[in-house]
Amino acid sequence: MSGVFTKSMARNVFYGGSVFFFLLFLGLTFDTVRALPKRDMRHNITPLVAEGKKIWETRNCIGCHTLLGEGAYFAPELGNVVARYGEEGVKAFITSRPADGIPGRRSMPQFNLTERELEAITAFLKHVGTIDTAKWPPNIQG
Amino acid sequence: MQYSSQAVAKPYFVAAIGLFVGQIIFGLIMGLQYVIGDFLFPAIPFNVARMVHTNLLIVWLLFGFMGAAYYLVPEESETELWSPKLAIVLFWVFLAAGVLTVIGYLAVPYATLAKLTGNDLLETMGREFLEQPLPTKLGIVVVALAFLFNITMTVLKGRKTVISSVLLLGLWGLAIFFLFAFYNPVNVVLDKMFWWYVVHLWVEGVWELILGAMLAFVLIKITGVDREVIEKWLYVIITLTLVTGLLGTGHHYFWIGTPEYWQWIGSVFSALEPIPFFALTVFAFNMVNRRRREHPNKAATLWALGTGVMSFLGAGVWGFLHTLAPVNYYTHGSQITAAHGHMAFYGAYVMVNLTMISYAMPLLRGRQANSEKSQVLEMWSFWLMTVSMVFITLFLTAAGILQIWLQRIASDPQPFMVVQDQVALFYWMREWSGVIFLAGLLAYLASFFVGGKPAEARAS
Numbered sequence A: 001m002s003g004v005f006t007k008s009m010a011r012n013v014f015y016g017g018s019v020f021f022f023l024l025f026l027g028l029t030f031d032t033v034r035a036l037p038k039r040d041m042r043h044n045i046t047p048l049v050a051e052g053k054k055i056w057e058t059r060n061c062i063g064c065h066t067l068l069g070e071g072a073y074f075a076p077e078l079g080n081v082v083a084r085y086g087e088e089g090v091k092a093f094i095t096s097r098p099a100d101g102i103p104g105r106r107s108m109p110q111f112n113l114t115e116r117e118l119e120a121i122t123a124f125l126k127h128v129g130t131i132d133t134a135k136w137p138p139n140i141q142g
Numbered sequence B: 001m002q003y004s005s006q007a008v009a010k011p012y013f014v015a016a017i018g019l020f021v022g023q024i025i026f027g028l029i030m031g032l033q034y035v036i037g038d039f040l041f042p043a044i045p046f047n048v049a050r051m052v053h054t055n056l057l058i059v060w061l062l063f064g065f066m067g068a069a070y071y072l073v074p075e076e077s078e079t080e081l082w083s084p085k086l087a088i089v090l091f092w093v094f095l096a097a098g099v100l101t102v103i104g105y106l107a108v109p110y111a112t113l114a115k116l117t118g119n120d121l122l123e124t125m126g127r128e129f130l131e132q133p134l135p136t137k138l139g140i141v142v143v144a145l146a147f148l149f150n151i152t153m154t155v156l157k158g159r160k161t162v163i164s165s166v167l168l169l170g171l172w173g174l175a176i177f178f179l180f181a182f183y184n185p186v187n188v189v190l191d192k193m194f195w196w197y198v199v200h201l202w203v204e205g206v207w208e209l210i211l212g213a214m215l216a217f218v219l220i221k222i223t224g225v226d227r228e229v230i231e232k233w234l235y236v237i238i239t240l241t242l243v244t245g246l247l248g249t250g251h252h253y254f255w256i257g258t259p260e261y262w263q264w265i266g267s268v269f270s271a272l273e274p275i276p277f278f279a280l281t282v283f284a285f286n287m288v289n290r291r292r293r294e295h296p297n298k299a300a301t302l303w304a305l306g307t308g309v310m311s312f313l314g315a316g317v318w319g320f321l322h323t324l325a326p327v328n329y330y331t332h333g334s335q336i337t338a339a340h341g342h343m344a345f346y347g348a349y350v351m352v353n354l355t356m357i358s359y360a361m362p363l364l365r366g367r368q369a370n371s372e373k374s375q376v377l378e379m380w381s382f383w384l385m386t387v388s389m390v391f392i393t394l395f396l397t398a399a400g401i402l403q404i405w406l407q408r409i410a411s412d413p414q415p416f417m418v419v420q421d422q423v424a425l426f427y428w429m430r431e432w433s434g435v436i437f438l439a440g441l442l443a444y445l446a447s448f449f450v451g452g453k454p455a456e457a458r459a460s
């Protein structure tokens, strides 16, 4: 990198290239946002699902679990958990966590969710399970 | 140190190192929880330890970046900082916000913290890395804006160099993309999509500009190579970064409900992302080989070279490993992700901060370089931390490969928890490597307290 390729050329390539790719990225973002309604099942987002997302966030579930593969890797994927356990199974699992944990085992907190909150979190997880994820995860184990 | 206002960088560096120690302690707690599941349960559940670990990481890196800016900008601009007082006030505000947030995580259940801090007004909590309560998030914005104002005013009134412009661009980008932390739609797909505007566009976008500027600054100082040459390299590196990294965001849009064309765009562009990291390595070695002086601070030179190599390994090689969509289909959200996350963050952002601190701290303490003895200890800490991080990465990679095989590929896929039990050996080895990492970090701390006659430049 000597002689012919000067610093001011390098600067122009930087600004030109960055602006170009930034605009391209923005354009693709708009296109994606437009295409999402066909994949994200937003018509199924009921007030109960919205409540469930809030339970999901305020209990920091993502701090142990993944959701569609994003989050922590300490506990199982939950994007497909309703398919794995069924709605009743999910609720039973959440309610049956011992407050002091399970000796020697990775333990999930007991959140003391109300009946309504249980309905909500399950509805949320069920909704996430219907999103078109290009066939991820590879199998039911997540 | 050429300008007295550069001294405000010192508390920033000290706080950064202090929080780094906290980060590692919580890392070790989690590492133990991986194998002794109920360790500290229910006092510190895993998710709480994780928030503390990752948020301390982010906060201390930000402390490091700010300290670096306060050190570097006056020298580049050849003028005193616009307002050293503001810098000190912001230091205490940011430290208080950080410490109170961590105390909040540890003292009350997360749901209570959310209620107490106004999450109902604007729901932003409970997303990975963005767990901070609303007042903390607002505090970050206020501190960032006031900091940027201070730095920008300094640059405007002084000499304008490529290094300070690139640094400023990176820092402004950091603040602007953080605003997406306040966007949390009910629609999970949209939520996830724009969450990456913070996370990916930080570490594979604007933070790389900050990294490049910091490294270029230190290289000019320790090698004495002509500024023109170094600045040209810097432009080339950050061009490669943004040209590949912006569309590279697509490697996170494979399986979260976004259109499938991202499998192509994300794979192709993110596969090119290692190039800027490779260029960074070549750059660092090239400049050191072409050095015009023998700077007495050997430790800083080692950190600078290490940043090049380790960021290429962690971000470049381990990133490439799982970035092609057909591979990521199997590795997504596994221990492979954790392996990469560790080496990339360490190799790029931890090491560039330690490079800057290693170079600037002796000057802030009134000498060009530390004593030989102190530097030897610091170089020991370099090797202990770096080699143990390589092993952490290797053990997590081994765990990840087995996990993927048993859980996602084998003809009779097993449940997550059953698989975790079978790979526990690797988690134990990760934990022991983590203990060595902590030992290295303690050696690093100790190196600040080793006295002796400052090393001097030897004629070569």
Ligand code: HEM
Pocket: A071, A072, A073, A074, B024, B027, B028, B029, B030, B031, B034, B050, B053, B054, B057, B337, B338, B341, B342, B345, B346, B347, B350, B430, B431, B433, B434, B435, B437, B438
């Ligand atoms: C030294 C001992 C360390 C140990 C034992 C340790 C352990 C851990 C554990 C167990 C996790 C959670 C993984 C999960 O979600 O299941 C984690 C996450 C994380 N740690 Fe560490 N850590 C250590 C050091 C570090 C260092 C030095 C850095 C930064 C350079 C770091 C950065 C991170 C990041 C970025 C995450 C989030 C990863 C992701 O989301 O993929 N850790 N760590």
Ligand code: HEM
Pocket: A069, A070, A071, B128, B203, B204, B251, B252, B270, B271, B273, B274, B311, B315, B316, B318, B319, B320, B321, B322, B323, B324, B328, B331, B332, B333, B334, B337, B340, B341, B342, B344, B345, B348, B349
């Ligand atoms: C210094 C730069 C980088 C840092 C600090 C970094 C850090 C991280 C972290 C912490 C994650 C986990 C995020 C989460 O918790 O969900 C991640 C994910 C990922 N990174 Fe990087 N990264 C860097 C550069 C790269 C590069 C250059 C590539 C590609 C060549 C890459 C490819 C990936 C991929 C494909 C994932 C998604 C993993 C998954 O599907 O689970 N990264 N990175």
Ligand SMILES: [Fe+2]
Pocket: B200, B204, B248, B249, B251, B252
């Ligand atoms: Fe990324």
